[in-house]
Amino acid sequence: MAKMKFFYGPKTCALASRIALEEAGADYEPVKVDFATAEQTKPAFLAVNPKGRVPALVTDRGVLTENVAILAFVAQSHPDRKLAPLDDPHAFAEMQAFTSYLSSTVHVNHAHKHRGARWATEESSFLDMRAKVPETMAASFALIERDFLKGPWVMGEAYTVADAYLYTVSRWLEGDGVDVNRFPKVAAHMKAMEQRPAVKAALAGE
Structure with missing residues (x-):
């Protein structure tokens, strides 16, 4: 497999895919997308990912986007690292159901804090959305x-x-007004993740 390019933004959900790449020992070049200057909206990046979002992984067969897809690709293309239950279709689907929940529900809950303009135009609506975030994030993590x-x-x-994806979204809890210690298993998971060399390497690249 040729060397890949991985487009990411610091402190974004792209951390999940970067951790997976590190766990896999993948041959990749990280490329930072500067959200402070809205680089994700500029033609150069839109030519990579027309969605204007990260992560984006450039492979020798084209560009992959969305954490759920990239995580599965990394696991399947590095089977020796055993990063997914590849020999058990039901277990693999269970894993995909979980990562899909993080993407479609938990991440959307979190996004209501800063990305209200995706759903509404009135400032009062933004205030309501932000006020709801601690409740919806806590409910998701209770589940x-x-x-x-x-x-x-x-x-x-x-x-x-x-696990890379769960850790990534768990890191948002404090900023969303939720004490992770309300969820002992999640808190223990975060601590265990932070001991992994791949996680340390990914965070160092932020």
């Missing part, structure tokens, strides 16, 4: 704590790319 985080890792004893 994760109770039903989805098997422990110590998302899928149980085996670490997978889903």
Whole structure:
């Protein structure tokens, strides 16, 4: 596989895919997209990802976007690293269901704090959205704590790319007004993740 380019923004959800790339020992070049100057809206980046968002992974077969897709691709293209239950279709689908929940629900809950313009135009609507974030994020993590985080890792004893994604969104809790210690399994998961060399390497690149 040729060297890949990975477009990311610091402190964004792209951290999940970067952790997975590090766990896989993938051959990739990180390319920072400067959100402070709205680089994601400029023609050069839009030529890579017309959505104007990160992550984006340039492979020798084209560009992949969305964490759910990139995480699965990294796991499947580096099978020796055992980053997903590749030999068990049902377990793989369970993992995908979890990462899809993080993408479609938890991330959207979080986005209502700063991205209200995606859904409304009135300032009063933005205030309502921001006020709701602690409640919706806490509700999502209560569900994760109770039903989805098997422990110590998302899928149980085996670490997978889903753990990279859970860790990434768990890091948003404090800023969203939610005490992670309300969720002991999630808090323990965060601590375990922070000990992994791949996580340290990904964070150092932020």
